[in-house]
Amino acid sequence: MSVHESEDNELVTRVVVQQDTAAFGELVRRHQSQVRNFLRKLSRDYSLADDLAQDCFLHAWDKIHTYSGSGTFIGWLLKVAYTIFLQSKRKSSRYGEVLQQIGNASQSTGANNAGLSDEIGDLDRFLAVLSEEERAVMILSYACGLSHREISDAADLPVGTVKSIIFRGKQKIRDSFEIEDHQYG
Amino acid sequence: MKSKIISMVDRLKDKEDLKLESLFGSEPIRDDGFSRKVVSRVRRRIWIQRLSLPIAFIVGGAIAVKPLSQLVVAVSKLRAFIPQDIKSNIDNIPFENLPPVSSILIAAFLVIAFLLAGKLLQE
Numbered sequence: 001m002s003v004h005e006s007e008d009n010e011l012v013t014r015v016v017v018q019q020d021t022a023a024f025g026e027l028v029r030r031h032q033s034q035v036r037n038f039l040r041k042l043s044r045d046y047s048l049a050d051d052l053a054q055d056c057f058l059h060a061w062d063k064i065h066t067y068s069g070s071g072t073f074i075g076w077l078l079k080v081a082y083t084i085f086l087q088s089k090r091k092s093s094r095y096g097e098v099l100q101q102i103g104n105a106s107q108s109t110g111a112n113n114a115g116l117s118d119e120i121g122d123l124d125r126f127l128a129v130l131s132e133e134e135r136a137v138m139i140l141s142y143a144c145g146l147s148h149r150e151i152s153d154a155a156d157l158p159v160g161t162v163k164s165i166i167f168r169g170k171q172k173i174r175d176s177f178e179i180e181d182h183q184y185g
Numbered sequence: 186m187k188s189k190i191i192s193m194v195d196r197l198k199d200k201e202d203l204k205l206e207s208l209f210g211s212e213p214i215r216d217d218g219f220s221r222k223v224v225s226r227v228r229r230r231i232w233i234q235r236l237s238l239p240i241a242f243i244v245g246g247a248i249a250v251k252p253l254s255q256l257v258v259a260v261s262k263l264r265a266f267i268p269q270d271i272k273s274n275i276d277n278i279p280f281e282n283l284p285p286v287s288s289i290l291i292a293a294f295l296v297i298a299f300l301l302a303g304k305l306l307q308e
Contacts, residue, residue, distance in 0.1 A: 019231070021224055028220040033213040041209070050219070057223045058230065123208055142202075142209035170201060 004030075008073040016065050024064075028057050031074055034144055035081050041139045042085055044124060052088055056081040071153050075146060079154040082136060129176040134169040141166055239301045246294045250287075257286045 008030070014023035035056055039049035060080050067076050127135050133155070140151045148166075152159045283289075 021227055021231070024227060025220055025224040028223045029216060032216060032219050032223075036214045036219070037211060040214075041211075053219070054223055054226065058226060061227050061230075126208070138205075139209065142205045143211070145206075170205070173205075 005072055009069055012064060012067055012069070012073060015061075024061060027073070031077055032057075034074055035077055038078055038139055038144055039081055039085060041123070041127070041143055042136060044127070048088075052084050053081070055088075056084045059084060071150060074144075075150040075154055078140060078144060078146070079156075082154055126173050129172050130169055134165050134172070137162055137165045138169045235305055239298065239305060242301060243298060246298075250290060250294070253290060254287050
Protein backbone atom coordinates (compact mmCIF):
# COMPACT_ATOMS: atom_id res chain seq x y z
CA MET A 1 0.00 0.00 0.00
CA SER A 2 1.40 3.41 -0.99
CA VAL A 3 1.75 6.36 1.41
CA HIS A 4 -1.04 8.14 -0.43
CA GLU A 5 -3.37 5.16 0.00
CA SER A 6 -2.57 4.75 3.69
CA GLU A 7 -3.22 8.48 4.23
CA ASP A 8 -6.55 8.01 2.46
CA ASN A 9 -7.40 5.16 4.79
CA GLU A 10 -6.53 7.26 7.85
CA LEU A 11 -8.80 10.03 6.63
CA VAL A 12 -11.58 7.53 5.95
CA THR A 13 -11.23 6.18 9.50
CA ARG A 14 -11.54 9.72 10.90
CA VAL A 15 -14.66 10.29 8.82
CA VAL A 16 -16.28 7.01 9.88
CA VAL A 17 -15.37 7.20 13.58
CA GLN A 18 -15.65 10.93 14.30
CA GLN A 19 -17.88 12.15 11.43
CA ASP A 20 -14.98 14.51 10.73
CA THR A 21 -16.01 16.87 7.93
CA ALA A 22 -12.50 18.38 7.71
CA ALA A 23 -11.05 14.92 6.97
CA PHE A 24 -13.76 14.38 4.39
CA GLY A 25 -12.90 17.77 2.85
CA GLU A 26 -9.31 16.61 2.50
CA LEU A 27 -10.48 13.43 0.74
CA VAL A 28 -12.58 15.54 -1.64
CA ARG A 29 -9.58 17.83 -2.37
CA ARG A 30 -7.38 14.83 -3.10
CA HIS A 31 -9.77 13.07 -5.46
CA GLN A 32 -12.04 15.72 -6.98
CA SER A 33 -9.91 16.02 -10.09
CA GLN A 34 -10.08 12.33 -10.98
CA VAL A 35 -13.78 12.01 -10.19
CA ARG A 36 -14.71 15.13 -12.17
CA ASN A 37 -12.43 14.10 -15.02
CA PHE A 38 -14.05 10.65 -15.18
CA LEU A 39 -17.57 12.12 -15.17
CA ARG A 40 -16.69 14.85 -17.68
CA LYS A 41 -15.32 12.30 -20.12
CA LEU A 42 -18.26 9.97 -19.55
CA SER A 43 -21.02 12.58 -19.89
CA ARG A 44 -19.27 15.06 -22.21
CA ASP A 45 -21.12 17.82 -20.35
CA TYR A 46 -18.97 19.74 -17.87
CA SER A 47 -21.70 21.31 -15.78
CA LEU A 48 -23.68 18.06 -15.58
CA ALA A 49 -20.46 16.23 -14.68
CA ASP A 50 -19.67 18.66 -11.86
CA ASP A 51 -23.21 18.36 -10.47
CA LEU A 52 -22.87 14.58 -10.59
CA ALA A 53 -19.45 14.82 -8.90
CA GLN A 54 -21.02 16.75 -6.02
CA ASP A 55 -23.76 14.12 -5.73
CA CYS A 56 -21.08 11.45 -5.84
CA PHE A 57 -19.21 12.94 -2.87
CA LEU A 58 -22.44 13.44 -0.90
CA HIS A 59 -23.32 9.81 -1.54
CA ALA A 60 -19.79 8.85 -0.55
CA TRP A 61 -20.26 10.71 2.76
CA ASP A 62 -23.44 8.72 3.46
CA LYS A 63 -21.96 5.35 2.47
CA ILE A 64 -18.32 5.73 3.50
CA HIS A 65 -18.74 3.12 6.24
CA THR A 66 -19.24 0.52 3.48
CA TYR A 67 -15.70 1.11 2.15
CA SER A 68 -13.88 -1.98 3.34
CA GLY A 69 -10.35 -0.77 2.59
CA SER A 70 -9.59 -3.83 0.46
CA GLY A 71 -9.14 -1.79 -2.75
CA THR A 72 -8.02 1.79 -3.24
CA PHE A 73 -10.28 4.59 -2.05
CA ILE A 74 -10.27 6.22 -5.49
CA GLY A 75 -11.41 2.90 -7.00
CA TRP A 76 -14.33 2.84 -4.57
CA LEU A 77 -15.09 6.51 -5.25
CA LEU A 78 -15.14 5.96 -9.01
CA LYS A 79 -17.53 3.07 -8.49
CA VAL A 80 -19.85 5.46 -6.63
CA ALA A 81 -19.40 8.02 -9.42
CA TYR A 82 -20.26 5.45 -12.10
CA THR A 83 -23.37 4.35 -10.20
CA ILE A 84 -24.48 7.98 -9.79
CA PHE A 85 -23.88 8.56 -13.49
CA LEU A 86 -25.97 5.53 -14.52
CA GLN A 87 -28.79 6.57 -12.17
CA SER A 88 -28.83 10.12 -13.52
CA LYS A 89 -28.76 8.87 -17.11
CA ARG A 90 -31.85 6.79 -16.46
CA LYS A 91 -33.65 9.87 -15.11
CA SER A 92 -32.51 12.42 -17.66
CA SER A 93 -32.36 12.63 -21.43
CA ARG A 94 -29.65 15.34 -21.40
CA TYR A 95 -26.79 12.85 -21.58
CA GLY A 96 -28.38 11.04 -24.56
CA GLU A 97 -28.75 14.32 -26.41
CA VAL A 98 -25.06 15.22 -25.92
CA LEU A 99 -23.93 11.82 -27.21
CA GLN A 100 -26.35 11.98 -30.13
CA GLN A 101 -24.81 15.33 -31.16
CA ILE A 102 -21.32 13.87 -31.04
CA GLY A 103 -22.42 10.72 -32.89
CA ASN A 104 -24.17 12.73 -35.63
CA ALA A 105 -21.16 14.96 -36.13
CA SER A 106 -18.92 11.92 -36.33
CA GLN A 107 -21.18 10.17 -38.88
CA SER A 108 -21.69 13.23 -41.08
CA THR A 109 -17.99 13.46 -41.76
CA GLY A 110 -17.69 9.79 -42.69
CA ALA A 111 -15.74 6.99 -41.15
CA ASN A 112 -12.44 8.66 -41.73
CA ASN A 113 -11.70 11.25 -39.06
CA ALA A 114 -9.31 13.34 -41.11
CA GLY A 115 -11.67 16.22 -41.91
CA LEU A 116 -13.54 16.66 -38.66
CA SER A 117 -14.05 20.11 -37.24
CA ASP A 118 -12.09 21.17 -34.20
CA GLU A 119 -15.30 21.64 -32.20
CA ILE A 120 -15.43 17.95 -31.46
CA GLY A 121 -12.16 16.64 -30.16
CA ASP A 122 -10.45 13.37 -31.07
CA LEU A 123 -11.50 11.83 -27.80
CA ASP A 124 -15.18 12.61 -28.43
CA ARG A 125 -14.99 10.96 -31.83
CA PHE A 126 -13.36 7.87 -30.39
CA LEU A 127 -15.82 7.67 -27.53
CA ALA A 128 -18.78 8.02 -29.90
CA VAL A 129 -18.03 4.66 -31.55
CA LEU A 130 -17.99 2.84 -28.22
CA SER A 131 -20.92 1.44 -26.29
CA GLU A 132 -21.61 2.98 -22.90
CA GLU A 133 -19.97 0.11 -21.03
CA GLU A 134 -16.91 0.19 -23.28
CA ARG A 135 -16.67 3.94 -22.84
CA ALA A 136 -16.73 3.68 -19.05
CA VAL A 137 -14.15 0.89 -18.97
CA MET A 138 -11.83 2.64 -21.44
CA ILE A 139 -12.01 5.91 -19.45
CA LEU A 140 -11.35 4.10 -16.17
CA SER A 141 -8.38 2.39 -17.74
CA TYR A 142 -6.77 5.11 -19.85
CA ALA A 143 -7.93 8.35 -18.21
CA CYS A 144 -8.05 7.27 -14.56
CA GLY A 145 -5.23 4.74 -14.74
CA LEU A 146 -7.03 2.01 -12.82
CA SER A 147 -5.81 -1.56 -13.00
CA HIS A 148 -8.04 -4.25 -14.50
CA ARG A 149 -8.90 -5.46 -11.02
CA GLU A 150 -9.84 -1.96 -9.87
CA ILE A 151 -11.99 -1.48 -12.98
CA SER A 152 -13.61 -4.83 -12.27
CA ASP A 153 -14.55 -3.56 -8.78
CA ALA A 154 -15.67 -0.16 -10.00
CA ALA A 155 -17.81 -1.39 -12.89
CA ASP A 156 -19.00 -4.59 -11.19
CA LEU A 157 -17.61 -6.79 -13.96
CA PRO A 158 -15.35 -9.86 -13.89
CA VAL A 159 -11.66 -9.12 -14.64
CA GLY A 160 -11.84 -11.27 -17.80
CA THR A 161 -14.79 -9.23 -19.08
CA VAL A 162 -12.90 -5.99 -18.40
CA LYS A 163 -9.96 -7.25 -20.46
CA SER A 164 -12.18 -8.30 -23.35
CA ILE A 165 -14.07 -4.97 -23.25
CA ILE A 166 -10.76 -3.08 -23.48
CA PHE A 167 -9.64 -5.32 -26.35
CA ARG A 168 -12.97 -4.81 -28.14
CA GLY A 169 -12.87 -1.05 -27.52
CA LYS A 170 -9.42 -0.73 -29.02
CA GLN A 171 -10.49 -2.86 -31.98
CA LYS A 172 -13.53 -0.64 -32.59
CA ILE A 173 -11.43 2.51 -32.47
CA ARG A 174 -8.99 0.99 -34.96
CA ASP A 175 -11.78 -0.19 -37.30
CA SER A 176 -13.86 2.98 -37.12
CA PHE A 177 -11.02 5.31 -37.93
CA GLU A 178 -9.18 3.08 -40.39
CA ILE A 179 -6.01 3.58 -38.48
CA GLU A 180 -3.10 1.49 -39.49
CA ASP A 181 -0.18 0.69 -37.30
CA HIS A 182 -2.05 2.03 -34.26
CA GLN A 183 -1.64 5.66 -35.28
CA TYR A 184 -4.31 7.79 -33.69
CA GLY A 185 -5.30 11.36 -34.44
CA MET B 186 0.55 -13.22 -4.83
CA LYS B 187 -1.87 -13.91 -7.67
CA SER B 188 -3.26 -10.36 -7.54
CA LYS B 189 0.29 -8.95 -7.62
CA ILE B 190 1.03 -10.91 -10.80
CA ILE B 191 -2.25 -9.72 -12.35
CA SER B 192 -1.42 -6.15 -11.38
CA MET B 193 2.06 -6.44 -12.96
CA VAL B 194 0.55 -7.84 -16.15
CA ASP B 195 -1.86 -4.87 -16.12
CA ARG B 196 1.06 -2.49 -16.16
CA LEU B 197 2.70 -3.99 -19.23
CA LYS B 198 1.68 -1.45 -21.83
CA ASP B 199 2.27 -1.53 -25.54
CA LYS B 200 2.69 1.43 -27.89
CA GLU B 201 -1.04 1.53 -28.52
CA ASP B 202 -1.84 1.74 -24.80
CA LEU B 203 0.55 4.64 -24.37
CA LYS B 204 -1.06 6.49 -27.28
CA LEU B 205 -4.52 5.92 -25.81
CA GLU B 206 -3.30 7.12 -22.44
CA SER B 207 -2.04 10.35 -23.95
CA LEU B 208 -5.31 10.75 -25.84
CA PHE B 209 -7.47 10.14 -22.76
CA GLY B 210 -5.15 12.00 -20.46
CA SER B 211 -5.84 15.57 -19.39
CA GLU B 212 -4.54 18.22 -17.03
CA PRO B 213 -5.68 17.84 -13.41
CA ILE B 214 -8.85 19.84 -12.78
CA ARG B 215 -8.31 22.70 -10.33
CA ASP B 216 -10.39 22.61 -7.19
CA ASP B 217 -11.77 26.18 -7.57
CA GLY B 218 -13.93 25.92 -4.47
CA PHE B 219 -15.41 22.56 -5.43
CA SER B 220 -14.34 20.79 -2.23
CA ARG B 221 -15.51 23.72 -0.09
CA LYS B 222 -18.91 23.54 -1.77
CA VAL B 223 -19.16 19.79 -1.14
CA VAL B 224 -18.14 20.12 2.51
CA SER B 225 -20.65 22.91 3.12
CA ARG B 226 -23.38 20.73 1.57
CA VAL B 227 -22.30 17.85 3.82
CA ARG B 228 -22.45 20.11 6.91
CA ARG B 229 -25.87 21.40 5.88
CA ARG B 230 -27.05 17.82 5.44
CA ILE B 231 -25.79 16.88 8.92
CA TRP B 232 -27.76 19.78 10.44
CA ILE B 233 -30.88 18.87 8.51
CA GLN B 234 -30.60 15.26 9.69
CA ARG B 235 -30.13 16.39 13.30
CA LEU B 236 -33.00 18.85 13.24
CA SER B 237 -35.49 16.84 11.20
CA LEU B 238 -36.48 14.46 14.04
CA PRO B 239 -37.11 17.13 16.71
CA ILE B 240 -38.90 19.38 14.21
CA ALA B 241 -41.06 16.48 13.03
CA PHE B 242 -41.83 15.67 16.66
CA ILE B 243 -42.74 19.28 17.51
CA VAL B 244 -44.93 19.71 14.43
CA GLY B 245 -46.53 16.28 14.90
CA GLY B 246 -47.10 17.02 18.59
CA ALA B 247 -48.67 20.40 17.83
CA ILE B 248 -51.02 18.80 15.34
CA ALA B 249 -51.86 15.91 17.67
CA VAL B 250 -52.62 17.97 20.84
CA LYS B 251 -56.15 18.98 19.81
CA PRO B 252 -57.40 15.55 18.63
CA LEU B 253 -55.81 13.93 21.67
CA SER B 254 -57.58 16.27 24.09
CA GLN B 255 -60.87 15.66 22.21
CA LEU B 256 -60.31 11.93 22.59
CA VAL B 257 -59.78 12.33 26.32
CA VAL B 258 -63.00 14.35 26.62
CA ALA B 259 -64.89 11.70 24.61
CA VAL B 260 -63.55 8.92 26.82
CA SER B 261 -64.56 10.84 29.92
CA LYS B 262 -68.13 11.09 28.57
CA LEU B 263 -68.27 7.30 28.44
CA ARG B 264 -68.56 7.41 32.22
CA ALA B 265 -72.31 7.83 31.75
CA PHE B 266 -72.50 4.28 30.44
CA ILE B 267 -70.52 2.67 33.26
CA PRO B 268 -72.72 0.55 35.63
CA GLN B 269 -73.55 2.21 38.97
CA ASP B 270 -71.60 -0.19 41.23
CA ILE B 271 -68.40 0.27 39.25
CA LYS B 272 -69.03 4.00 39.04
CA SER B 273 -69.27 4.32 42.83
CA ASN B 274 -65.87 2.67 43.12
CA ILE B 275 -64.40 5.02 40.53
CA ASP B 276 -65.91 7.99 42.37
CA ASN B 277 -63.83 7.08 45.35
CA ILE B 278 -60.65 7.67 43.33
CA PRO B 279 -59.45 11.24 44.05
CA PHE B 280 -59.37 12.43 40.41
CA GLU B 281 -59.80 16.04 41.51
CA ASN B 282 -56.28 15.99 42.93
CA LEU B 283 -54.85 15.26 39.47
CA PRO B 284 -53.93 18.14 37.14
CA PRO B 285 -56.08 18.61 34.01
CA VAL B 286 -55.41 16.17 31.14
CA SER B 287 -54.29 18.94 28.77
CA SER B 288 -51.63 20.01 31.31
CA ILE B 289 -50.35 16.43 31.57
CA LEU B 290 -50.12 16.18 27.77
CA ILE B 291 -48.29 19.49 27.43
CA ALA B 292 -45.89 18.56 30.24
CA ALA B 293 -45.09 15.19 28.61
CA PHE B 294 -44.59 16.89 25.28
CA LEU B 295 -42.22 19.47 26.79
CA VAL B 296 -40.21 16.82 28.64
CA ILE B 297 -39.65 14.86 25.42
CA ALA B 298 -38.80 18.05 23.48
CA PHE B 299 -36.23 19.06 26.13
CA LEU B 300 -34.70 15.56 26.10
CA LEU B 301 -34.32 15.71 22.33
CA ALA B 302 -32.87 19.23 22.46
CA GLY B 303 -30.39 18.11 25.15
CA LYS B 304 -29.30 15.17 23.01
CA LEU B 305 -28.89 17.48 20.04
CA LEU B 306 -26.70 19.91 21.99
CA GLN B 307 -24.63 17.03 23.35
CA GLU B 308 -23.93 15.84 19.78
